[in-house]
Amino acid sequence: METKEAVKKLLTDAKKLIRKGWTFSDYARDKDGTSVYFYQPEACRFCSVGAMKRATLDNNFGNCVYENAYTYLGAAVREVNGNANVVAFNDAPNRKKKEVLDVFSKAISSIG
Numbered sequence: 001m002e003t004k005e006a007v008k009k010l011l012t013d014a015k016k017l018i019r020k021g022w023t024f025s026d027y028a029r030d031k032d033g034t035s036v037y038f039y040q041p042e043a044c045r046f047c048s049v050g051a052m053k054r055a056t057l058d059n060n061f062g063n064c065v066y067e068n069a070y071t072y073l074g075a076a077v078r079e080v081n082g083n084a085n086v087v088a089f090n091d092a093p094n095r096k097k098k099e100v101l102d103v104f105s106k107a108i109s110s111i112g
Contacts, residue, residue, distance in 0.1 A: 003068060006061055008111045010069045013059065014051035015104040021045035022097040024090055027053065048073065048090040048100060069107075076107035 026035040027050030028043035036043050038050040039057055046054060052073070056066045074084035080103055081089050090100055 003065065004111055006059070006065045007068045007072060008108055009059060010052060010055045010061055010065055011072065011104055011108045011111075013055035014046075014048070014069075015101060015108070017046045017051040017054055018048070018097065018100055018104065022100060023047050023050075024095065026050070048086050048104075072107040072110060073104065076103045076110060079106065 021029075021044045023029045023033075023045040024047055027047055028036050028038040028040070029045040030036050030040075030042040031044055033045075038046065038054045043050075043054065049070075052066060052069055055061075056063075056069075059065075070086065073086055077086050077089045078084040080099075089095070089103065
């Protein structure tokens with residue numbers, strides 16, 4: 001798979017994970033809201049970075065694909081938020097799941 005295709009797949013899969021369940025202040029949580037590692041099977045709610053890490057693992061992508069995806073997501077966050085800090089965007093007070101999903105959509109569409 002070409003790098004851009006892999007990056008697009010990673011971001012798309014991460015967005016799907018967030019659509020199913022989003023969280024903040026932790027990479028992942030289980031159904032009860034307990035913090036868990038993003039790679040654990042019981043993880044079902046993810047922050048932006050946790051979802052990207054899980055999608056990287058699930059697709060067996062390397063660090064290069066993850067870093068490229070993070071760069072695209074950071075650029076989308078910068079357009080919306082004025083800086084490229086993905087974690088701060090995800091964890092901002094009053095942040096809504098839809099806003100996080102929208103920034104993933106913006107990053108995916110910027111790949112072309």
